Amino acid sequence: MKYGRHFAIVAVLIVIGSIVAYVLLESIYALPLAASEEADGIDALFRGHFILISFLFALVVVFLLYSVVVFRRRPDEPEDVEGDHFHGHTGLEIVWTIIPLMLVVVFGVWGARLLTDIIAPDEDEITINVVGQQWSWRFEYPEHGDITSDELVLPVHQPVRLEMTSIDVLHSFWVPEFRVKQDLVPGQIHELRITPTDEGDYKTRCAEICGTSHAYMISDVRVVSEDDFEAWVEESSTSIAELEPVERGLTWSQQFGCTGCHSPDGTALAGPTWQGLFGSEVQLASGETVLVDEEYIRNSILMPNDQLHAGFGPNIMPQNFEELFAEEEAKYDGEVSIIDDLIVYIQSLSE
C-alpha cells in the first residue's frame, strides 16, 4: 500500500498521543471530591468521555501534524509541484460514519441508564423543601418538625428528595461535590435526589443568573453523621416562641432571606449592612437625613420604597413582608411579632 509506512507510524503516534492526552486531561480536567452516590456513576461517565476525547484528539492532531511535517513542500521542490491526486474513498466515509454512530448509541444508552438510576426514587428517602429567592436559600424540613433553616444539613448515606421552588425568578441548586443540579422555577415544584456519601462542609451556589447578587447566593451544606443530624433536628425544633426575641429575630432574618442582602457584620451586599445601623443617622435618597430608630426600621421593612437609603435603588426589596409575616405569625396564635423581633435583633447589632 502506497502510504503503508506512513499509516504505521501514525498508528503508533496515535497510541502514544492518546495516552499522553489522557494523562494531561486527567490533570487539567480535575473533578472536585465525589461526595454523593450519584457522583460515583457520573464520574465513571466523565472518565469514559475523557478516554474518548483523548483518543479522538490524538487521532486528529497526529494526522494533521504528521501531514504538516511530512507532506509539506520541500524548499528544493518547484513552486508549482502538486499533491497526490485522489478524490475520496467511499469505504472510509462509511466507516467513519458508522463507528461514530455506534459510539453515539453506546454513550446514549450509558447516559440513559445512569440518568434513570440518578432520578429513581428510594423508599427510604426523606423530603426536604428548598425555597430560593433573590438572593438566599431556605431549607424546610416537613418531616422533621417543620424546621426552617438557612443551611442544608443532611445525614450521610441517607437518600434525600429535595423539592424545590422559587418565589421570584429562576435559580438553580448545585453542589459540585454532589454533581447534580436542578433549576428552581417560580410557581412550579421540581425535585432533585441526592444521597450524600461523605461527611463534610460544602456549599450550594446558585447556578442560574438571578440578578444583582447572583454571585453571592450561597448557602452552607453540611453532611453529618446520623447522630449529629438527630441532634441538630432536636436543637432546631425548639419552638421559636420559646426563644429570646433577639434569637427569634436572627431566625426570622434567615428564614425570610434578609441575610441575602443585609449582612450582620458589615459586609457590603445588595442592601445596607445591619451592623451599627440602629441609632445611626442615614441619608435618604430624597436628600434628607434621618435617625434610624424603631419607626424607620419598621417602615423600611414593610414599605421599602418609602424612605430609601441613599445609594440603594427602589423595587429591589420585596414589598410584601407585611403579608408574609402575617401568614407566619398565624402559626403562633399571635404569640410572636416578627417585625418586633427583627427590630430587636437589628438593634442588637449596634451594641
Add this chain to the structure above:
Amino acid sequence: MRGLFRFLYYLLTTGLVRALVGQAIGMLAGYGLVNGIRALMGLEPAQEAGWVAGAFLGVFTALLAAGVLGDWLRWAAGRRTELRHGPPAGRPAWTRYLSVDYNHKVIGIQYGVTSIIVLLVGGILALIFRVELAVPGMQFLTPDTYNTIFSAHGIIMIASILAGVGAMGNYLVPMMIGAPDMAFPRLNAFSFWIAVPSAMLIIAAMFVQGWDTGWVAYPPLSIRGPLGTQLFLLGFFLNGFSSIASAINIIVTVLTMRAPGMSLFRMPIFVWGSVAASIIQFTATQTVGLALLMVTMQRLFGLGFFDATVSAPGVPPGDPILYQHLFWFYSHPVVYVFVLPGLGVISELLPVFSRKPLFGYKWIALSSIAIALVGFLVWSHHMFTSGMDEYLRIPFMFSTMLVAVPTGVKFFSWIGTVWGGKLTFPTPMLFALGAISVFLIGGLSGPILGTVPTDLHLHDSYWIVGHFHATMFGGFVFPFFAAIYYWYPKITGRMFNETLGKLHFWLMVPGFWVMSLGQMRIGLLGMRRRIADYDPALQIDFTQTLITIAGLVIGWSVLIMIYNLVSSLRAAPIAAPNPWRSRSPEWQVPSPMPEFNYDRPFVVVGEPYDYGLADSTYVNMQPATGD
C-alpha cells in the same frame, strides 16, 4: 482647512450618519407620540411603552433616512428606478462604503468592517470583566455593571458573528457561482442597513440602566429587569429581519443564478456552507422573534405567557420553561449558522494549500445540510436542568450526540485533504489549520454536555463557556480571519504583510488553547458562569488569572491583524492576479473585482478541486459564443 470641511460634509451626508440621525428622530417621535396621547388623556407618561414605540419607529426612520427603502417606495408609487451602481456621482469613492449601495461586494465589505468593529467592542467588554475576574473579590465593577457588561458581550459577539457570516456569504457567493450580483440587491442592502439601528438599540441598552439576564433573557428575570432589558430585546428582535432577508437572497441566488455547467456538486464548497446556514436562518429566526415579542408583551401589558402563578380561577398558568423552548428552538440552530460558513472556508482553503482535491466533496457538502437539519432536533440540551418534562431528556441526549457524526465527517475529510499533499503555510493556511485545532477542542467538549448525567454537573458552569468559545472561534472567528487574509488580495489588489500575519497566528492560537482549557478546568471544579465574583475556596485563582492573560494576548493579536489590514492598503499592488493559484473563478479575473464580476458568463467544464490533474480546468472564462 477647506479639505477638512469638505471631508466633514461628505461624512455627515453619508447613509450611516443619516441613519443614526433618522433613528434618533424616530425614537423621540415614537416616545412623544405614545406619551403625547397619554397626556391628552390625562395619564402619566409610560416610559417603557414610549421607548418601545420609539424603538420600532426609530428603526423605520433610520432605514428611511439612510435611503435603503427609496427604490421600494418609488415602485409602490408606480415609478421606475434604475439599479444604481458604481461610486456615487460627484462624491469620493470612500463614501460608497458608508452609504446605501447595491453591489454585493460593497455590502460584503460593509458587513465585514462592521463585524470587526463590533468584535472589538465585544472584545473590550470581555476584557473588562475578565480583568475583574482575574482575582477573587470585586475590584472595580459593581455587580449590576458586571451583569450588564457580560450580557452585552454575549449579544454583541453574536451580532459580530452574524455580520461576519453576512460578509462572507454576500461577498463570496455571487463571485463563486459566476453571478454578477445577488438575486435581490436592494433586499441585500436592507439586510445590512437594518443591522445598524438594531445594533444601536443594543448599545443604548447598556447605557439606559443596563440589563442582567445574559443574552438569553430568561423570564421571570427578564420581565422584571430595567428598561435596558427591553431595548436589548427589541434590538435582538429587529436584527432578525437581517438574517431572514439575507437568507432568502442567498438561497434564491444559488438556486437560480449559477453559471452554465455548475451543477450543485460542482459549486465551490463554501457555497454549500452558506446555503446550509441560510436554510437555518430562514426557518428558525422567527421562533426567537416570537419569544422576545412575548416577553415584551408580558412586560408592557402583563400578558402572563411565562408567569407560572395562577392569575385567576380557571386561567391556566403560564410557564417560564415555554420561553426556553421557543428561545432555544432558534438559538441552537443559529450556532450552526455561525460555524457552517466558516467550516466551508476551511474546506475551501485546504485543497488550495495542499495542491490536491478536497477529500469526499459530496460527503462534505451533504454533511453541512445534515448538520443544519439535525441541528433543529437538539435544542432542549440547553434545558436538561430546567425542569422541563422529564422524559424529554433522553431523546434530546441522543439527537445531540448525533450531530457529532456529520461533524466528524468534516474533520476526517480535512485530514484526507491534507494527507499526501504538498503543503505550504502562508497565513490563510495557518488560520485554517488553527481553526481546525480550536474547533476540535470545542467539538470534543460537546458530547460530554450531551449526556445528561454529566451535564447535570456542567450546565451553567464555565465548562460551557469554554465549549462555546472554542466552537465559535474555531468555527467562525479563525476561519473568518483565514478568509480575510485569503481574499484580501482579491478585495484590495494588494498583499497583506505575511510576517505580521504569522505573528497574529502564533499569538492567537496558543492563547486560545490556554483560554479554552482553562475555562473548562475551572468549570469542572465548580466555577459558575455569569457571576461577578467567585469563592477563593474553589482554588481556581491561578487559572482565572491565566485565562485573563490569555484573553489579553488574543486581544492584542487581533489588533495586530487590524493594523496589518489597514496599513497594507497602502502597499504596492500585487503583480499576480492569482497569488494562491486557486482554480476558483473569482481568481481568474483581475483584482479588485470588476463592478459586475465577470464580463461574460463563464462555463464550468471540470471539477472545482482537481488540483494536480494535468490539463484540467474548472471554469472556461472565455467560452466560444453560443456555448
